[in-house]
Amino acid sequence: MVASIAHRGPDEESVWVSETDPVFLGHRRLSILDLVGGKQPMPTSDGKLIVTFNGEIYNHAALRRELEAAGHIFVTDHSDTEVLLHGYRAWGEDLPIRLNGMFAFAIWDRERKRLFCARDRFGEKPFFFTQQGGTLAFGSTLDALRSHSGLAFSLSSHSFQKYLAYNYLPSPRTIYHEARQLPAGHTLVFDLDAHAARLQRYWDFNLEPFDSIPADPEEEGGGRLRELLERSIRARLEADVPVGIFLSGGIDSSAVAALACRAGAQVKTFTIGFTEKSFNESEHAQFIANFLHTDHHQEILSVAQLPGLLGEITARLDQPLGDASLLPTSLLSQFARRHVKVALGGDGGDELFAGYDPFLALRKAQVYQTFTPKPVHLAIRLLVSRLPVSHRNMSLGFKLKRTLQGLNYPSRFWLPVWMAGFDPAQADDLLADPLPLDELYSEAIELWDRHPSQNLVERTLTYFTKLYLQDDILVKADRASMAHGLEVRSPFLDYDLVDFVRRIPFHYKLRGGQTKYLLKAALTSLLPQETLYRSKKGFGVPVGEWLRNGKIPFDSEELPVPVHPDFVRNALSEHRNGQSDHRMLLWNLSVFRYWQNARGTLAWKE
Secondary structure, eight states, X not given: OOGGXXXXXXXXXXXXXXXXXXXXXXXXXXXXXXXXXXXXXXXXTTSSEEEEEEEEETTHHHHHHHHHHTTOOOOSSSOHHHHHHHHHHHHGGGGGGXXXXXXXXXXXXXXXXXXXXXXXXXXXXXXEEEEETTEEEEESSHHHHHTOTTXXXXXXXXXXXXXXXXXXXXXXXXXXXXXXXXXXXXXXXXXXXXXXXXXXXXXXXXXXXXXXXOSSHHHHHHHHHHHHHHXXXXXXXXXXXXXXXXXXXXXXXXXXXXXXXXXXXXXXXXXXXXXXXXXXXXXXXXXXXXXXXXXEXXXXXXXXXXXXXXXXXXXXXXXOOOOTTHHHHHHHHHHHHTTOSEEEOOTXXXXXXXXXXXXXXXXXXXXXXXXXXXXXXXXXXXXXXXXXXXXXXXXXXXXXXXXXXXXXXXXXXXXXXXXXXXXXXXXXXXXXXXXXXXXXXXXXXXXXXXXXXXXXXXXXXXXXXXXXXXXXXXXXXXXXXXXXXXXXXXXXXXXXXHHHHTTSOGGGTEETTEETHHHHHHTTTTSOHHHHSSOOOOOOOOHHHHHHHTSSOOOTTSOOTTBOHHHHHHHHHHHHHTSOOOHXXXXXXXXXXXXXXXXXOOOEXX
């Protein structure tokens, strides 16, 4: 099990075995902080507690001072891992509430004969587990669980359907019938004698807008936002190894770089670009690097190189992920790792501040659905379907077809269907035993219906923050970076910053068609106007074109059991002939096939 996660911790390996109980803890270390004293698994001096931990605790110094004042004696110089041990002894199961960081850890409590585990508020660090018979096994990857010789696993057909529907696996599900993820913001306590596991939520993301608005919200609120973000970045620059910044040239990563420079850091920035102009953003990153005078590192590749890397990169995933930007993110991580061991990124900015295109479509969609009779809608959709297929990044035709596809359904389905891997109306033709629509998108519906009094924007903020960010964006960042022994930190997910942002009324995030309104106001003195107000692009990857021209080979004889081969073959034919755009379905199936081939044949359940 430990060997299977060597890529996540290439620096050290250690295993701890209890002399009295059937408890075994293993660790692979990526040495970032207290290189000498931070070895794991780490015991207390009396041997009554021992921890294995993945992540970083950014407020560890303040917690250490508090614990030392209460009489706790530390052995290490400045290890955040030891803070977990003394913190658990002082605060018990309330420990995670006090932590500001990204973490997944397990503490064996020898006296109580129980294992206490916790995962950070947004799930930046992974935690998988399975309970089979009298055995509880856990790890940072599903491959670690599968390496356990006493456990058995089968593929979940229900999870496979959700993967195709969302393009990722919504937590706590995994691709395996027998394994789960510990949800973000949760603890797990396993009682050894009772062989019983108990899960409990310790934190949840909820929008609770301020009751009163300051007289000058752009100045006062923006100033507070800037102050909290700068404090977060300062904390995340702490390391005993070189630190860099992923720089795309967009608002979020540029803000991180600008505030890191203001914090006095010698900032190294990293970008990859592409020779193909329509997919290249490196010129914007170079512009910001010049503006901020960073030590900029850039690598230019050809988009044509990416399809050949699909098998290699997908094989490293412990479960399928249909986000095609995994490919360039992996290459960026590999490039940065040649120079640094830690990188800061801009993840979380779009989700917290309403930065995505669907936010701009909400009001129009509501008006359209309210006043457009169904026959007229169907006629409009038929006309739009006849637009020529374009495989350009987020083309107008693609957006129109996706929007109208979602408007076939009530508002609770708009977001998942707009981003879906296939049209749910085709589920009966595609899937051997399709789930009902309410069950297929149960996670999205639960979030949408949780607070009926909230408006469309607030519900959408919750959807992107609690589902898309946690189960797609952060998973992609973790897997792509840790595959190369690189740690990625997300300043926008600092607890104090998030606690402030979740209280900002939505109309200071989305105003008059302007996304990220208050964030942009806060950054006006730091970044050029052309950076703050240029249109969002992202890591576009031309998977539709690759599938059309055969750069991604698609073998219709190697399809997963739960799909109907004839439908997929027809979809492939239509896509290659330019009749329809099935890029997301075919891409997800391609990723799954590569992933499955790397792991051998497994039975299906459900």
